[in-house]
Amino acid sequence: MSTPAANLVDLRSDTFTKPTPAMRRAMAEAEVGDDVYLEDPTVNRLEKRAAEIFRKEAALFVPTGCMGNLIAIKVWTHHGDEVICEERSHVNLYELASMSAIAGAMPRIARADDGILTWKKIEAVIRPKIYYDSQTALVCLENTHNMAGGTLYPTAQVNDICAKAHAVKLKVHLDGARIFNAAVALGESVADMTRNLDSVMFCLSKGLGAPVGSMLVGSQEFIDKARIYRKMFGGGMRQTGVLAAAGLIALEESPKRLHEDHANAKYLAREIATIPNLVLDASTVETNIVIFDCERTGLNAVEFCEALQPHDILALDTALYSVRFVTHCDVDRAGCERAIHVTREVASKTRRAGA
Ligand SMILES: *Cc1c(COP(=O)(O)O)cnc(C)c1O
Numbered sequence: 001m002s003t004p005a006a007n008l009v010d011l012r013s014d015t016f017t018k019p020t021p022a023m024r025r026a027m028a029e030a031e032v033g034d035d036v037y038l039e040d041p042t043v044n045r046l047e048k049r050a051a052e053i054f055r056k057e058a059a060l061f062v063p064t065g066c067m068g069n070l071i072a073i074k075v076w077t078h079h080g081d082e083v084i085c086e087e088r089s090h091v092n093l094y095e096l097a098s099m100s101a102i103a104g105a106m107p108r109i110a111r112a113d114d115g116i117l118t119w120k121k122i123e124a125v126i127r128p129k130i131y132y133d134s135q136t137a138l139v140c141l142e143n144t145h146n147m148a149g150g151t152l153y154p155t156a157q158v159n160d161i162c163a164k165a166h167a168v169k170l171k172v173h174l175d176g177a178r179i180f181n182a183a184v185a186l187g188e189s190v191a192d193m194t195r196n197l198d199s200v201m202f203c204l205s206k207g208l209g210a211p212v213g214s215m216l217v218g219s220q221e222f223i224d225k226a227r228i229y230r231k232m233f234g235g236g237m238r239q240t241g242v243l244a245a246a247g248l249i250a251l252e253e254s255p256k257r258l259h260e261d262h263a264n265a266k267y268l269a270r271e272i273a274t275i276p277n278l279v280l281d282a283s284t285v286e287t288n289i290v291i292f293d294c295e296r297t298g299l300n301a302v303e304f305c306e307a308l309q310p311h312d313i314l315a316l317d318t319a320l321y322s323v324r325f326v327t328h329c330d331v332d333r334a335g336c337e338r339a340i341h342v343t344r345e346v347a348s349k350t351r352r353a354g355a
Pocket residue numbers: 063064065066067069090091142144146175177178203205206214
C-alpha cells in the first residue's frame with residue numbers, strides 16, 4: 001500500500017493512527033535536551049504529568065510498550081522466576097518471549113475465556129515454596145485485554161488480586177496499553193483503577209494517537225531501576241522531547257474522545273451480529289476492539305481479510321477464524337458504515353454461500 005486510498009478504512013489496529021496537526025506543531029516547537037542526562041524539559045514534563053494523572057510517585061517515557069513491559073518484568077523478577085499471565089496476553093504471545101530471552105523469566109499461563117483473570121485462577125498456578133521449584137515472582141494483568149476483544153477488569157477485581165498477591169509477596173504489573181479505553185468504559189479515573197498495582201505500562205501510540213512512545217508509572221524506587229534497564233535495553237534516547245511533545249497532547253486531550261471509538265465499535269458489533277455466517281456476541285464489546293468468528297463463511301480469517309482489502313477495508317486475522325476490527329480516531333462512523341456494507345457482501349459471497 002504505497003498511496004492509501006482516500007476512503008481507506010483501516011481497522012487493523014489503533015497503532016495506525018497518525019499524529020494530529022496539533023501534535024505535529026508541538027513536535028516542531030518542542031523544547032529539547034539530552035534525556036539520558038535528564039535534561040529534556042519536555043520529557044520531564046510528560047513524565048511529571050503521567051505520574052500526577054496516575055497518582056504515582058514517578059513515570060518514565062519508553063520507546064515502546066514491549067520495552068515497558070520487559071523493563072517492568074526485569075525489575076520485578078530474577079532469572080528463573082515465573083510470571084503469571086493470561087494465555088493470550090500480549091506479554092505471552094507478542095513480545096518475542098523477551099521475558100525469557102532477555103529477562104530470564106518464564107511465563108506461567110492462566111487461562112480465562114474473556115482474558116480477565118480472577119485470584120482463583122492466579123492462585124491455582126502459583127508455585128509452591130519448595131527449593132527445587134522455580135518461584136513465582138510476578139502477576140501480569142492486561143487491561144483492556146486485546147485478544148479477548150478489549151475486555152475490562154472491574155476495579156474491585158484488580159484490587160482483590162493485588163491484595164491477595166501482595167499477601168504472598170508477589171508483585172502485580174499492569175499491561176495497560178489501553179488503560180484509558182478501560183477508564184472511559186468504566187467511567188473511572190486511571191488513578192483509582194491502578195492504585196494498588198506495583199507498576200503500570202500504558203501506550204501513547206495506540207488509541208491516544210501519538211506517533212511513538214509508552215510510559216511506565218510506579219514508585220520512585222521502581223522508576224529509578226526502570227531507567228537503568230531502559231538504558232541497558234538500548235532505550236536511552238537523547239532529544240526525545242520531539243516525541244514527548246506529541247505524547248503530552250495524547251495524554252491530556254485524547255482520552256476525551258475515546259467514547260466515540262467505543263460507540264463506533266459497538267455499532268460494528270451490533271451490525272456484525274446480524275450478518276449470517278459471522279459469529280459475535282455484541283454484548284461483550286465494551287471498548288474499541290471487535291473480534292468475530294468467520295468459520296461458517298468457508299473462509300479462514302486471512303482469506304476473509306484479503307476479501308475485504310480490495311474494497312479498502314483493512315482488518316487483521318487474530319486466530320485461524322478470528323477477524324479483528326479496531327476503532328480509533330482516524331476512523332469515523334461513515335467509515336464504519338462502509339466497513340459493515342463490505343463485510344456483509346463478503347460474508348454473503350463466500351464459498352459455501354447458498355449451501
Ligand atoms: C500494543 C500492545 C503492547 C505493546 O506495544 P508496542 O508499543 O507495540 O510495543 C503491549 N500490550 C498490549 C496489550 C498491546 O496491545
